[in-house]
Amino acid sequence: MASRNKNKHTKSKSEHDDNEARLIEKGHKISDESSTVQEMTTGCQHYFGSIEDGFSISIIENMKEDYGLFVWPSSIILAEYIWQQKIRFSGANVVELGAGTSLPGLVAAKVGAEVTLTDYSSEVLGLSWGVWDEPIFSLRPNIILGADVFYDSKYSVFITTYHNRSGHHLIEFLMEKWHLKCTKLVDGFGLMPSHKASNLSGNIQLAEIVLDT
Numbered sequence: 001m002a003s004r005n006k007n008k009h010t011k012s013k014s015e016h017d018d019n020e021a022r023l024i025e026k027g028h029k030i031s032d033e034s035s036t037v038q039e040m041t042t043g044c045q046h047y048f049g050s051i052e053d054g055f056s057i058s059i060i061e062n063m064k065e066d067y068g069l070f071v072w073p074s075s076i077i078l079a080e081y082i083w084q085q086k087i088r089f090s091g092a093n094v095v096e097l098g099a100g101t102s103l104p105g106l107v108a109a110k111v112g113a114e115v116t117l118t119d120y121s122s123e124v125l126g127l128s129w130g131v132w133d134e135p136i137f138s139l140r141p142n143i144i145l146g147a148d149v150f151y152d153s154k155y156s157v158f159i160t161t162y163h164n165r166s167g168h169h170l171i172e173f174l175m176e177k178w179h180l181k182c183t184k185l186v187d188g189f190g191l192m193p194s195h196k197a198s199n200l201s202g203n204i205q206l207a208e209i210v211l212d213t
Helices: 002-040 073-084 103-110 171-177
Strands: 041-048 055-062 093-096 114-119 143-147 157-163 180-187 204-211
Touching: 041 073, 041 103, 055 103, 073 103, 073 143, 073 157, 073 204, 093 103, 103 114, 103 143, 171 180, 171 204
Parallel strands: 093 114, 093 143, 143 157
Antiparallel strands: 041 055, 157 204, 180 204
16 A cells, blocks of 8 residues: 555656656747747837937837838938927828838927828727828828838828839839929938948938929
């Protein structure tokens, strides 16, 4: 009897050790998955102006998700332009198309604009690419923003920063193709303070566009 109890105790301890080992292994897997998610998520701080009259915006980027959850260079340049044009944006009715991490729209809001963010997301006003979205266009904003986006507007100024990636997709080619008229076209990096421009790369232009009628 004692022997059977001893064997039973030994078996129970063995089962306990096996269960503990499985839990530890499972814990390692959960820890590894959690670590991977943490590695894919990063935060970045964007500063505008000086300590006395400026502000900073914190953005959480998720490298594992689609393109929309990353702050692209075009978005950084557009945000800087809005800061430099803050008097113009103060009090304006602004819509940002395909906002993603929303850096330009957030800067516009910080300088006093009334901003509506749009994207293919439930967190902001929904946007269906290539489809007329009445709730968006009925807003009749003064200014429409878009980083790496094109839009033909009859009633609003469209300000975009565009990354020229190939000869067939140069901003001049696309404006002619879609009958758009550029009222301002500048080198995006020329707008940036040197310490900010040094962290970016590419051929990016900023354009203010209206429909060529």
